[in-house]
Structure formats: structure tokens, C-alpha cells
Amino acid sequence: LVALPHANAQTDPLPSWNEGAAKKSITDFVARVTTQGGTDFVPVPERIATFDNDGTLWTEQPFYFQLAFAFDRVKATAPRHPEWKTTQPFKALLDNDMKGLAAAGEKGLLQIVAVTHAGMTTEEFARTVLDWTSTARHPRFHRPYTELVYQPMLELLTYLRANGFKTFVVSGGGVEFMRPWMEKVYGIPPEQVVGSSGVVKFQIGASGKPELMKLPKIEFVDDGSGKPVGINRFIGRRPIFAFGNSDGDLQMLQWTAAGEGARFAGLVHHTDAEREYAYDRSSKFGKLDKAWDEAVKRGWLVVDMKQDWKTVFPFEK
Template sequence: MSGPLLTVKASAQTTPSGNPLPSWNDGAPKQAILDFVRATTDTASPNHVPPEDRIAVFDQDGTLWVEHPMYTQVMYCLERVPAVTAGKPALKDVEPFKTVLSGDREAIAKLSMRDLEEILAATLTGMSVDEFDAEAKQWLETARHPRWKRPYTELVYQPMLEVLRFLRDNGYKTYIVTGGGQDFVRVYAEQVYGIPPEQVIGSAGGTKYGYGNDGKPFLTKEPKLILNDNDAGKPEGIHLMVGRRPYAAFGNSTGDREMLEWTGAGAGARLKMLVLHDDDAREYAYGPAQGLPDSKVGTFTSALYDEAKKDGWSVISMKNDWKRIFAFQ
């Protein structure tokens, strides 16, 4: 292991004049990232971390890519409904599918959590893992975000892509730890973020092993939740899937609180950062922290903001700390 990692380290050290975070404005959050990497990779540092322990975790929705007006995976589920009901015509006249098929945006926005769970189960389970992969891949190629009219996979935050790369260039293994579906995010994480499937932790359902008519085995996605990767489920999921405490954690909402606490409770230098969406012009503005508009999607409460300030977590202002938001800008 030392060979490859030394190579990585050497290449990082031979470009000291390069700016690894060109889309970041100078300021406390950028400095916190640079200081953390120096403190944990410099062998002379009292907080040096052995390469094998360098784990960094990133929430996805609202931390790595856009989550408004609605989580991308929920858009996927809603837009999959016509295909699912085409295969099961009896569902067309049954709620909540009838409302989704009506295209009535106001009515769809009023669907209950129970309705939504029924839609998620119908669109995310019951098929083989290979079928799901193919369906999600095809949707991602054709679906467009309502505001930018671009594929969702282009709506990733350029400054965060730079952080991912900078950490990896310094021997960190980068993980996604998302409340979104693990299988869904794995479809594009390698291409979009450079994060392989085994480093994507997300809400995960069970699968069931069985055999096709040809005798070949396959796995079917089951409507049984194994890991609800939100809130306390994030550190629990990290323990299940990684088995080590991270040194760096990035999030943007109350769902990331426990993950940042868990990261911060370790010894030595630990980086804890929250993205605050305060840029209505270039992206969206929501909190309700700092007097920003409240939101059900990606809620950043004042209590979370207070905890961040009290415990020395960094709050990233999208408006002030990011020179640009997207690569296409």
C-alpha cells in the first residue's frame, strides 16, 4: 500500500504553488480545508494521520449537487410512474398513482409521506438490480432539471468536486453517505464524483437471491429497509460499511448532524463542514437558519447553526465562499 500512496503524496507535494481549490474564494472555510489537509498529511505534524485511516464522508443532496425544488431521486420515482403503471394497468386508477399520472403539480406536491413511500416502493423495488441499474441510467441521460434544463448529473457543485479531488490527491478515501438510495447513487457516482460503488453508502433495501428460468442467479430489490441513512443512521451506516471513524465530514442539513458529531468526537484534527444555501441568484436560498426561508427539503435549522458555531464546525456560504457553483458557468 505504501508505494501507490507515496506516489500520490509526492505528486501533491511537487505542486505546492498550484491552487487545489480554484472555485473557492479566500476565507475561513477554504482555509479550514487547506489547514486540515496539511495537519493530517504532513509527517511532522502532531495530527498526522496514517494513509489507511484517511476517510472523508460527504452527504450528497444539497452538499454535492442540487436538491431543490425536489430531491433528484424523488423526481426519478415520480417520472417512472408512467412506465410502472403501463406494466400494471390496474394501478392507473388507484391513488397515489392516479394523481402522479394527472401531472397536476399542485396535487402532486400535496401527496403525503405515505403516498410517497408507496411510489418509492413501486418504482425502486420488485425488479432485479440489473434492471434497476438500466432504468436509472436511462432516466439520468434524458431527464432535465426544471430550472437549468440540464441533466441532473451536471448540477454538481464545482467547489465540492475540487475538495473531493484535493482530498483524494492527499491519500483520502472519499465516501458518499446519503439519505438517498444507495443503488440509485451508485449508478452515476463513479462517473460524476470519481467515487466507486463500494464507497457509496446510502439508504438501502434488502435484496433477494433467486434463479431465472435459465438457471442463472439474480438479485431482486425488496421493499425491506436495511439502512435508513439519515440522522443517527449516518454514523450507524458508516460503522456498518466502513468500520472506521471519518476524519472529515461534509453535510448541509439536520440529517447530517450526527455524522458531523461522530466525526468530531474522534481525536486529532477533524474537519466538519456544512454547506449553507444562501444564494438565491445562482442557486437557492433556504434555511431556516440565518433568517433564510424555511424548507422541507434540506432543512438547515438555527439549532444546527448554533451547534456548528459552538463546536467549531465550518459553515460554507455558497454566496460568499464559492467563486462559481457549476462547471458549466
């Protein structure tokens, strides 16, 4: 019997994954937990899958895309802030002085995030994000940032949902930055996006209409130990499947893997400088060090992007 390529493509739920141990570990796990009467069967409501976003579902280099958004917003709104011309870290950013920006450190970045993510209603912010995703372009790929999503992971999300899983994003990124576009791009609705957040205040606006105002104060950081905490807070169930790519995902993977019954924990290892980027233990964004060691020790899946992925981005096809 000859399997026609077309027929194959229709029946393979993960066509952008090369055949091998990585792909097999995923399909084996899904078969185990969905087989009625099997010892590892998991009822549909318990099939919770959580995914990190930056570096797991979309690219995070040369720096987090939310930071690119914040930088672009500073530049776009600079005419309304003449004081930025002489105040750091804004001056460095407006002068494209990356050394000066680096000198401002994390404190400088937080200042930039605060002024670009607050002082407007949640609805105004969402519109700003959607405007940016439709107009901004990635410096290397010259495409909208929302096109720099991983085709194999899109297939994995669809495959899990087709098998009764509820898919969630659990990201260190800002929840208000992610929700406006994730339903369209990942098929993940706003109520299944968990992320970091700033304080929001309910008030009756100038027009007499109620509104939610974003304040320049961080409320919750959904990273590291914050991830299992965020999962508990927002989802209220322990995932049976989790995927990340960096040390910020270690506790989410530990929490997932430590549950009773069949559990799946996976990491994306960025090994493909040609098609995407190659980085791990010493990267500034998406450092993969302790979580990698733990994955090896525990037998979690570590995806080798270069080896395991036939296609990286949807636009390659």
C-alpha cells in the same frame, strides 16, 4: 514577482473557492493532517472523508432528485399499470395534481418509491437509473441532473484524494440509485457509496441464472442517527473529515468531530438564490436548523455558498 493566472490555476487545488476563511480552514486542516512528524499527522489509511450527497455534492431542489426519478418512472411505466389512473397517489402524479400528491403525504411518497424501486433485479434497476440520468432534465436548469453537481465540491474531493484521503458518500439517498453514476461523476467507486437500502433477495432466476431481486421493503435508512451507524457498518472507521448540509447530517458530524486528534466538520449553507437556491431553517428538503446551531457552537465550518464559491456548477465555466 507576478503570479500568472494560468500558473495560479495550476497550483491552486481549489480554484472555485474564493479566498477566505472557508477555503483556508480546509487547506489548513489538510496541511496539518498530512505533515509528516507534525502533532496532527494522520496515517493515510485513517484519512477517511465522508460526504452527504443531496445538497452537499449536488442540488436537492425543487425536490430530491431521486424523487424526480421515481415520478418519471411512474409516468414511464403507467401504460403497464392501468389501475393507477384511478388509484392514489398515482392518479395525482399522472394528472400533475401536486396538491393531491401532497395530500398523499409521506405514505404516498413511500408507495411511489416502492413501486419504482422494487420488482426488478439490481442490474435492471441500475440500467433504469443510467437511462434516466442520461435523458431526464432538471426543470429549472434544463440539464441532466448529474450536471447539477457543485464544482467547488468536485475540487474538494479531488484535493482530498490527492492528499491520501479515501472519499465516501454517506447519503440518505438509495444506494442503488447512487452507485451507477457516482464513479463517473464524483470519482467515487460503488464500494465507497453508503446509503439507504431496500431488501434484496438472492434467487435463481427463470433462466437458471442467479440474480438479486429488489423487494418493496425498506432495510436501512442512512439518515440522522443512521449516518454514524451506516459509517460504522460499511466503513468500520471513524471519519476525520465530514461534510453535510442539513439536520440529517448532524450525527455524522458529531461522530466525526468527537474522535481523537484533528477533525474537520463542514456544512454547505445554501445562500445563493440566483445561481442555485437559498434555503435553511424552514426548507422542506434539506432543512438546516439544529446542525447549523451546533456548527456555530462547535466552530465547524459553515460554507456560505454565495460568498465562498466563485463557481457553483461546472457548466458555468
